[in-house]
Amino acid sequence: MEDESISNITLDGRQHLATLNLIRGNTVYGERLVVKKGNEYRIWDPFRSKLAAALTKGLKNFHLPVRSNVLYLGASTGTTVSHLSDIVGQIGKIFAIESSSRVARELIFNVASKRQNVTPIIADARKPRSYFSVFDTIDLVYCDIAQPDQTLIAIDNCRVYLKTGGILLLVIKTRSIDVTMDPRKVIKQEVKKLEENSFVVTQRVDLDPFDKDHAMVYAIYNTN
Amino acid sequence: MDKSADVLLFEVGLVVLDDIGKLIHSRKFVQPSIAYHSLSLRENRELTEIVPLLRKFYSVRVSHSILLDILGKEGFRVELLAESEQDALNKNKLDLVTKYGLCENRIEAIKELQQFATDYSSIRIKLTSESLDLHVGQAVNGLDEIDETINTIGTRMREWYGLHFPELDNLLQNVTTYAFIVKSAGPRENITKDILFQADLQENKIQLIMNMASKSRGGDLAAESSQILQKLASEVIELSKLREALSEMIETVMEDIAPNIKKMLTPVIAARLIARAGSLRKLAFLPASTIQILGAEKALFRALKTGARPPKHGLLFQHPAVHSAPKWQRGRIARALASKIAIFARIDLYRHAPAEDDLMSRLNKRIETIQKSPQKFGSKYDMGLRSDIKRRTDGNFGRRDKGDRWKKKKGYDKRRNRFGRREH
Secondary structure, three states, rough: OOOOOOOEEEEEEEEEEEEEOOOOOOOOOOOOOEEEOEEEEEEEEOOOOHHHHHHHHHOOOOOOOOEEEEEEEOOOHHHHHHHHHHOOOOOOOEEEOOOOHHHHHHHHHHHHHHOOOOOEEEEEOOOOOOOOOOOEEEEEEEOOOOOOHHHHHHHHHHHHHHEEEEEEEEEEHHHHOOOOOOOHHHHHHHHHHHHOEEEEEEEEEEEOOOOEEEEEEEEEEEEE | OOOOOEEOOOOOEEEEEEEOOOOOEEOOOOOOOOOHHHHHOOOOHHHHHHHHHOOOOEEEEEOHHHHHHHHOOOHHHHHHOOHHHHHHHHHHHHHHHHHHOOOHHHHHHHHHHHHHHHHHHHHHHHHHOOHHHHHHHHHHHHHHHHHHHHHHHHHHHHHHHHHOHHHHHHOOOOOOHHHHHHHHHHHHHHHOOHHHHHHOOOOOEEOOOOOOOOOOOOOOOOHHHHHHHHHHHHHHHHHHHHHHHHHHHHHHHHHHHHHHHHHHHHHHHHHHHHHHHHHHHHHOOOOHHHHHOOOOOOHHEEEEEEEEOOOOOHHHHHHHHHHHOOOOHHHHHHHHHHHHHHHHHHHHHHHHOOHHHHHHHHHHHHHHHHHOOOOOOOOOOOOOOOOHHHHHHHHOOOOHHHHHHHHHOOOOHHHHHHHOOOOO
């Protein structure tokens, strides 16, 4: 995690994750701004963003180079999107898919209209070919949607957009998949689905206590 | 005439290629987001230049289902490009739009595509924000909140004025009438027959109140308290007026968007259903079984988790046919209602005309049959069974016997971490 875009910052005696602010002086959701060695960083709250939670809980090898292209399913109001936008930088691109126009409104006003590298797309993630404005090869698919068939939706999207060797970060919401099942079983079952569809799952991280009954899965897409 | 042409739709413009991939025509949209939106409504405005060009070809291949629909209507032999070809178009979009002259270079292309996405998404948001069912949902939620507020501050007013004129509380049920008297009179000495007459009260009630006012046991009211109380009372009256306006608005809008479910359920319940489902469209896509328990999600998830009995009704409980029925009939009536709501919502969404009377009369007949049906012996509601009575009085209402046992199992606390603390 010695990236320059992601940094560990000590504030009031506590370690915090932070990302290099793409737009100096701009906050997205009321997060704190900290200046370190002349660079401005935005504190990345693991209670607000599941990716930050996963990093805090020990997700390794998460290395997203500057100028990467990200397809983000379930962008919501754009909290995590804004930090990814910090990481990939001006030349990178984030395609943020969100189906609910209520939260997409905030995504557009607070994030997309200010950050040139975020492309907001109001579409249903179930129909990957219906998106407008997705282009280029995608290096990372990030999926955080509350649907029982979320894993299959993520797989469909990867088939259409993700390059071979690209990465899928999948948030498994065990409660959305099956409320009655043991969360650990749900995670096992979903990982198996990924492995049956030419993904290599290298890590899974339990997001407790930041998000209950959630897990983050890191998988590499291997079509060969 | 045996050749085919390709029509490619990009966010920023349209391109026509012949069968060997030579560029025949390219057209850049002046306002891409608006052009794309008009196309997505299946309007052919943007295609007027292209249609005559295409007449020369035997068949047309298109990159997008939108074009498939529009050109199909124009009478062309149209087919969609293979999915692999569509994906290749997406991957090379930046190079292609530059190559076909829609954008000057890649950097411009990225900029224009980003701008397009923001504009087009904003159009979509604007359109959904204008849809009436969102507004009716807000209105009905507002109605519930105003009811709550009237209740809260109305009670405060009664309590406060009760220090001064305690007898009035028992004489008047209606909050607005009470508020009207407080607002117009202030201290009880100022209550006149005229005021009470304006408040729409009966002659004998007026006499009674006048009587009580003269020999009330309440304390005197200071001028400061009186003024504030009068303001409080006028707030209650204003809120009641607002409530009326809201419920009128709901009535007219519901008549407009969903006349059939409105007629069946009363405007307010129908509006609540739509608000809970999200929109009329979403409601129309729900199965009847989901409609039946809409609004009882908490109970449903508890049932799924602990094995308790599933809820019989959610919002539908508010329907007179359900809540006035004896308990053991409610589930069946709610189920009958829900199945017809599912049908009516679909009629409202797609046909937008009154449903056949037959549907309504069949529902009424079904409800009558349920009302006449005898109570099942030994059911949960059969008071004759001792074990049932016990189960109901031990605070474990309606839960199956096994419902308790899992709590006593070893490792219960561990299970609670995983199951119990979750909120739905």
